[in-house]
Amino acid sequence: EVQLLESGGGLVQPGGSLRLSCAASGFTFSNCAMGWVRQAPGKGLEWVSGISASGGSTYYADAVKGRFTISRDNSKNTLYLQMNSLRAEDTAVYYCAKRSIYGDYDYWGQGTLVTVSS
């Protein structure tokens, strides 16, 4: 059974940093591209970042480019999102998602809440 378990969310002050983790199991993690999607309170889904299976290619939404870094450790079956220079508008539930062989996001984690506030 595919499982994605996010952790690392919490309350952080504006300008601060946080690292999210997503522990994967139930599939061959090193074969799958992955991504992060967020959802601000009461709002829709927003794609944040993506990474290839090897980690050699990374992609970002303009809203986070230069502040967030996606990475992965295939030996630990874990996906990361390092978030720096956090702003109030980064407050959201952050979901990790697995890309299928067809390219879509077929499995999602339960999400972790990040709150940026003083």
Added chain:
Amino acid sequence: DIQMTQSPSSLSASVGDRVTITCRASQGISSYLAWFQQKPGKAPKSLIYAASSLQSGVPSKFSGSGSGTDFTLTISSLQPEDFATYYCQQYNSYPFTFGGGTKVEIK
């Protein structure tokens, strides 16, 4: 970036109704279009990929169609468990983008 426009943003329907949601891409995305269902406080659930392919375990009352720029999600006979918010997403090119969502409510 490719913009995804969903309509309507919300709708009221009755149990047993046929419901159709549309999604339009600002440029052609072939069939690289997915549909998700999300219930309050829960993660999105994948329903359809490649515009018209049903995810494993998803009931056949859900169907998708379209290619290029215009897509539809149809629920053939709405049931109580189908009241939720639905999103489309293009994965033709980065940045992947979502539609604004369609909230399906009980009439």
